Amino acid sequence: MADSPLVWWRRQGLRFRLTVVAAAVLALALAISASVLLTVLDRALIGTVDDSTRQQAQTVRVQADAGTLTSPIATHDGTIVQVIDERGRITDVTYGADRLVPLLDARARAEVLRDGQATFLDGRPYAISGPLRVVVISADHGRTVIAARPIGEIQTSLGTAGRILLIGTPMLIVLLAVASWLIIGRTLRPIAALRRGAAEITHTARSRRLPVPESRDEVHSLATTLNDMLARLEEAEQRQRALVSDAAHELRSPLASIRLQLEVALGHPEGQDWPETAEGVMEDAMRLSRLAEDLLALARLDERGGVPARSEPVDLDEVVRQTVDRYGEARLTVCDPVVVRGDALDLSRVLTNLVDNAVRHTSSKVEVALTADGVLTVTDDGPGIPAQDRERVFNRFTRLDSGRSRDEGGAGLGLAIVRETVRAHGGGVHLEDASPGLRAVVRLPVVR
Structure with a gap:
């Protein structure tokens, strides 16, 4: 089954379609322009003849x-x-005019006088080649003046102009089509370069970038945007690879511990304290479970692209009270009513991670405060973190030496989850x- 014209048109290249459209628009514009030009020229020339003929008729009437x-x-112009x-x-005529038969009969003269406009007349019955332009004016004593002028030269000039336009217009269209084909091809050359550059980028050449044209046009903006996208994709891939590598490294320790405990217990079952072994395995299993939950939380944050799971009004003060009530070491000092927009479960996880870290490192007390301007603080009196490390601890799988030496220390994902979640809610x-x-x-931004 043959394709429809529309389907065929859509399958053509952009260069071909742009050239055809440009040529078609030019052809239409030239056709309209030629028609308007010939019409205006015809009316202007005929109007000039009418004015000259009427002026000659007025002169004869006065005489x-x-x-x-x-x-x-x-007469001096052939009228x-x-x-x-x-x-x-007929009482008076110009030289060579018919003295017996009027150019217009009585009825025709009356119609021209009534309309007040000149009229066309075939001159061949009067031995005049070509058409005539005839004007009729009334004179005194019931007399009528008929003035006529041949317009064969005008029609010849208009015909010549029409033939010139008929020949010249297609030539102009072809010239523009060729010029459009070349210019559009040159214009699309940077896009072809982008296509070739994109085809050369593979999984083994991720750091390559697309060529950026020198011209500051839309193609330059497109190339810049695509390179920025490639940079973001490369960064995301590197983060994903780093996450997988770090996750595998973190999983090795509890899995190795579980395997060792079970191998020892199975190798010496008669002297093994099975409840103690089960407690050790359970502790490592809980570490694996917490790590899996943290990894799942980070994966969901990355999947949403920095957008909270839900966007609804949340009473942050209620979330803070419910979270702090679960910790005996934590004390709520200030809790002003605050409403933010986001996901209550994610915000509760933020506070839980912060309080967990504070309780893990505090010496005696943990204080939590929420002010009306949306500022939430969690304070402990532990050893603190050096100033040069306070930003680094928000990276994934980052633990300071003090945290690595503690069995109850996490995998270094808690603060990373906190920052990603807070940023998704528009805060810091x-x-x-x-x-x-x-x-x-x-x-966090407060809903007013």
């Missing part, structure tokens, strides 16, 4: 009214003039010195 007409009537009396007889988080201890400060 007839004054009784100064000469026979034959003298044919007949003066007809009230009885329809940082650590500062509490003298003594450390203070985590979370700022």
Whole structure:
């Protein structure tokens, strides 16, 4: 089954379609322009003849009214003039004009006088080649002046102009089509370069970038945008690879511990304390479970692209009270009513991770405060974190030496989850010195 014209058109290349459209638009514009030009030229030339003929007729009328007409009537532009009396007889004519038959009969003269406009007349019955333009004017004593002028030269000129346009217009269209084909091809050359550059980028050449044209046009903007996208994709891939590598490294320790405990227990079952072994395996299993939950949380944050799971009003003060009530070591000092927009479960996880870190490192107390401007702080009186490490601890799988030496330490994902979640809610988080201890400060936009 043959494709429809629309389907065929859509399958053509952009260069071909642009060239055809440009040529078609030019052809239409030239056709309209030629038609308007010939029409205006025709009306202008005919109007000039009408004015000249009417002026000559007025001159003859004035002479007839004054009784100064000469026979034959003298004209200098080839105008044919007949003066007809009230009885329809021709009394005066120009040289060579018919003295017996008027150019217009009585009825035709009356119609032209009534309309006040010149009319066309075939000159062949009067031995005049070509058409005539005829004007009729009334004179005194019932006389009528008929003035006519041949317009064959005008029609010849218009025909010549039409033939020139008929030949020249297709040539202009072909010239423009060729020029458009070349210009569009040159314009699309950077896009072809982008296509070739994109085809050369593979999984083994991820760091390559697309060629950026020198011209500051739309193609330059497209190339820049695509390179930025490639940079973001490369960064995301590197982060994903780093996450997988770090996750595999973190999984090795509890899995190796579980395997070792089970191998020892199975190798010496008679002297093994099975409840103690089960507790050790359970502890490592819980570490694996917490790591899996953290990895799943980070994966969901990455999948959403920095957007919270839900966007609904959340009473942050209620979330803070419910979270702090689960910790005996934590004390709520300030809790002003605050409403933010986001996901209550994610915000609760943020506070839980911060309080867990504070309880793990505090010496005696943990203080939580929420002010009306959306600032949430969690303060402990532990050893704190050096200033040069306070930003680094927000990276994934980052643990300081003190945290690595503690069995109850996490995998270094808690603060990374906090920052990603807070950013998804349009806020920010940082650590500062509490003298003594450390203070985590979370700022969230408040719904007014």
